[in-house]
Amino acid sequence: MTTKCEDCPLRRLDVFKEFSKDELIFMDRFKTGELIAQPGTEVLAQDASSTQLYTALSGMGLRHKTLEDGSRQVVGFVLPGDFVGLQTGVMDVMRHSVEATTQMTLCVFNRSEIWSLFKNQPQRAFALTHLAAQEESLLGEALTAVGQLDGMGKVAWALHRFFTRLTALDLNSNGRVPMPYRQQDLADALGLSLVHTNKTLAKLRDKGIASWSDDDLVVHDEARLAQLAHVGSEEAKPRPLI
Amino acid sequence: MTTKCEDCPLRRLDVFKEFSKDELIFMDRFKTGELIAQPGTEVLAQDASSTQLYTALSGMGLRHKTLEDGSRQVVGFVLPGDFVGLQTGVMDVMRHSVEATTQMTLCVFNRSEIWSLFKNQPQRAFALTHLAAQEESLLGEALTAVGQLDGMGKVAWALHRFFTRLTALDLNSNGRVPMPYRQQDLADALGLSLVHTNKTLAKLRDKGIASWSDDDLVVHDEARLAQLAHVGSEEAKPRPLI
DNA sequence: CGATTACTTGAGGCCTGTCAATGATGGTGG
DNA sequence: CCACCATCATTGACAGGCCTCAAGTAATCG
Numbered sequence: 001m002t003t004k005c006e007d008c009p010l011r012r013l014d015v016f017k018e019f020s021k022d023e024l025i026f027m028d029r030f031k032t033g034e035l036i037a038q039p040g041t042e043v044l045a046q047d048a049s050s051t052q053l054y055t056a057l058s059g060m061g062l063r064h065k066t067l068e069d070g071s072r073q074v075v076g077f078v079l080p081g082d083f084v085g086l087q088t089g090v091m092d093v094m095r096h097s098v099e100a101t102t103q104m105t106l107c108v109f110n111r112s113e114i115w116s117l118f119k120n121q122p123q124r125a126f127a128l129t130h131l132a133a134q135e136e137s138l139l140g141e142a143l144t145a146v147g148q149l150d151g152m153g154k155v156a157w158a159l160h161r162f163f164t165r166l167t168a169l170d171l172n173s174n175g176r177v178p179m180p181y182r183q184q185d186l187a188d189a190l191g192l193s194l195v196h197t198n199k200t201l202a203k204l205r206d207k208g209i210a211s212w213s214d215d216d217l218v219v220h221d222e223a224r225l226a227q228l229a230h231v232g233s234e235e236a237k238p239r240p241l242i
Numbered sequence: 243m244t245t246k247c248e249d250c251p252l253r254r255l256d257v258f259k260e261f262s263k264d265e266l267i268f269m270d271r272f273k274t275g276e277l278i279a280q281p282g283t284e285v286l287a288q289d290a291s292s293t294q295l296y297t298a299l300s301g302m303g304l305r306h307k308t309l310e311d312g313s314r315q316v317v318g319f320v321l322p323g324d325f326v327g328l329q330t331g332v333m334d335v336m337r338h339s340v341e342a343t344t345q346m347t348l349c350v351f352n353r354s355e356i357w358s359l360f361k362n363q364p365q366r367a368f369a370l371t372h373l374a375a376q377e378e379s380l381l382g383e384a385l386t387a388v389g390q391l392d393g394m395g396k397v398a399w400a401l402h403r404f405f406t407r408l409t410a411l412d413l414n415s416n417g418r419v420p421m422p423y424r425q426q427d428l429a430d431a432l433g434l435s436l437v438h439t440n441k442t443l444a445k446l447r448d449k450g451i452a453s454w455s456d457d458d459l460v461v462h463d464e465a466r467l468a469q470l471a472h473v474g475s476e477e478a479k480p481r482p483l484i
Numbered sequence: 485c486g487a488t489t490a491c492t493t494g495a496g497g498c499c500t501g502t503c504a505a506t507g508a509t510g511g512t513g514g
Numbered sequence: 515c516c517a518c519c520a521t522c523a524t525t526g527a528c529a530g531g532c533c534t535c536a537a538g539t540a541a542t543c544g
Contacts, residue, residue: 065386067472073386087379090372091479095379118364118371125367126360130332132374137329137337139381144307144315147388147433151500182522191389193501198524213523230309237333393532424490435533440492455491 002034003057003107008241010057010081015168016241017127026121027242033108037061037100044085044098051111053085055242059104060180064188065096074189076138077162077181078104080169083131083242089114102180127240134239146191149230154190155200156228159210163219168236179217244276245299245349250483252299252323257410258483259369268363269484275350279303279342286327286340293353295327297484301346302422306430307338316431317381319404319423320346322411325373325484331356344422369482376481388433391472396432397442398470401452405461410478421459 003009005027010016019027035054037043044050046065061078075096078084088094089111118125145157166177187197205211209228210219219225226233245251247269252258261269277296279285286292288307303320317338320326330336331353360367387399408419429439447453451470452461461467468475 065382067386067390068474069472071390073382073389075382075385086371087375090368090375091379096382115364115368118360118368122357122360122364122367125364125371126332126357129328129360129367129371129374132371132378133329133332136374136378136381137333139378139385140307140315140317140338143317143381143385143388144309146385147315147431148309148313184522189389194523195502195525196500199500202524230311232310426490436491437493437534438532441532444492 002031004028005031008057010169010241013081013168013170015236015238016081017238019241020123023121023124026117026124030109030113030117030124031107032110035104035106035108037104037106039100039102041100042097043100043104043106044088044094046095046097047093048088049093050085050088053083053089053109053111053114054106055109056080056082056084057105057107059100059102060178061098061100061102061104062181062185062189063096063098072188073191074185076135076142077189079165081241083128085111086128086132086135101185124242127242130240131242142189145229151192151196151200152203153228153230154192155186155197155204156209156225157231158186158190159204159212159217159219160222160225160229160231163210163217163222163225164236166217175220176216176218178215179212180215244273246270247273250299252411252483255323255410255412257478257480258323259480261483262365265363265366268359268366272351272355272359272366273349274352277346277348277350279346279348281342281344283342284339285342285346285348286330286336288337288339289335290330291335292327292330295325295331295351295353295356296348297351298322298324298326299347299349301342301344302420303340303342303344303346304423304427304431305338305340314430315433316427317384318377319431321407323483325370327353328370328374328377343427366484369484372482373484384431387471393434393438393442394445395470395472396434397428397439397446398451398467399473400428400432401446401454401459401461402464402467402471402473405452405459405464405467406478408459417462417464418458418460420457421454422457 005024011019043054043061056078058080062074063076063078064072064074066072078098084098145154149157162179163177166172171177183197184194187194201212209221209224210217247266253261285296285303298320300322304316305318305320306314306316308314320340326340387396391399404421405419408414413419425439426436429436443454451463451466452459
């Protein structure tokens with residue numbers, strides 16, 4: 001038994017734009033099922049094409065690229081509401097892998113239906129493009145953090161962004177959000193070594209700014225964290241959900 | 243007197259997908275004029291919205307983000323055929339600035355017409371999304387290079403990617419392509435200091451692999467450059483032009 | 485011809501990577 | 515129930531790649 005789009009819990013969050021009645025009906029036909037991905041499972045593979053596209057409904061994962069020498073760049077964290085598979089949807093192949101770090105539930109769409117979305121549901125097509133632009137924006141921020149900040153800045157940036165995104169998803173309870181990743185994942189996202197990432201996290205913990213352990217991130221001083229991350233305080237604008 | 247889309251020189255290049263007769267007619271109505279941007283001019287400003295979107299017709303520029311402490315991250319180089327303004331088109335504001343480094347000619351579109359594109363020209367809307375996905379892919383590669391490679395690798399990656407893109411645009415004459423940027427621009431793109439970038443370029447020159455001076459990049463040993471950049475040899479697939 | 489911009493080169497120091505060892509936890513099989 | 519193993523987090527020591535500071539050259543411009 002799968003969730004009907006009408007009953008989708010994500011849809012009610014303020015971060016997501018509202019659906020018209022029409023859109024809801026279309027989405028319900030567009031959605032062909034649900035996929036349960038176990039932790040460690042690869043949902044989409046780099047350099048491969050897929051006939052299916054997904055929207056994360058619950059659980060978390062990450063996007064990463066692997067170089068031939070074995071090093072790995074984490075290019076993003078997949079949270080509920082994120083669309084995955086855009087690249088295979090419009091360009092044939094994925095340029096990065098997507099893997100589940102916790103158990104994930106994903107809404108499944110057929111790639112072959114993408115065209116009908118553009119042809120019959122311009123609003124939904126626009127939403128898809130909006131998400132693509134948003135993803136581009138996110139990657140630009142990540143590139144800026146990795147390129148311009150020092151170790152402390154990078155780690156602070158990542159924790160702050162994560163905290164903000166999770167808070168928008170209403171997963172923040174008293175300054176605590178779930179963060180079910182390994183330190184190695186964060187290190188690979190920031191271009192830092194595992195050791196240095198670990199020591200930097202220890203500093204943030206000792207200073208009483210933020211502490212991350214046992215899959216939970218607790219932020220004690222958000223202002224200080226934002227300052228270290230060199231980010232202002234922008235509220236999240238509503239984005240589409242697909 | 244502006245170029246008609248039918249006569250657009252870019253359209254004939256193999257990198258770009260072909261237009262249908264219908265699309266050509268639509269694009270000609272969609273295009274409202276041309277903008278000549280002088281070197282150093284800002285075409286689109288970070289955190290601002292614009293009523294106009296552009297496709298670069300000739301000349302080169304760059305996209306960059308500026309932090310409040312003055313440091314700058316170059317998030318991309320704008321070449322002929324590149325669409326700029328997607329973010330302001332679908333999300334209101336730009337998250338980076340776009341500036342011309344040479345004189346540029348840009349095709350101008352009205353942002354308000356974007357919706358008619360989605361409503362009446364699903365093929366063109368799809369093309370736009372394709373470009374967005376491509377841009378995301380490019381940023382993912384840049385992030386991987388900046389995050390995982392050492393100084394030599396980063397510089398080699400940038401030169402290789404630049405050389406490949408310019409070659410696809412048929413701007414390669416005997417292993418020489420125009421590269422009208424400052425070393426500081428490259429440094430800001432790679433998260434390296436100007437000094438270190440300069441010394442790394444000198445090494446590549448001394449080894450006879452590639453030399454960049456006087457706004458021209460000459461690649462003498464593409465295979466070695468690709469190896470240093472940790473990239474395989476993938477041919478460029480045709481992409482849409484808007 | 486002074487001022488400005490960009491490129492080049494050397495010297496010194498620190499941030500960050502690498503190596504290595506230890507602890508903590510959880511799963512597994514005897 | 516307890517060795518055994520695998521994974522992940524933690525900490526110290528050391529080295530090196532890259533940054534910063536600084537000075538000098540070359541080219542362009544008003």
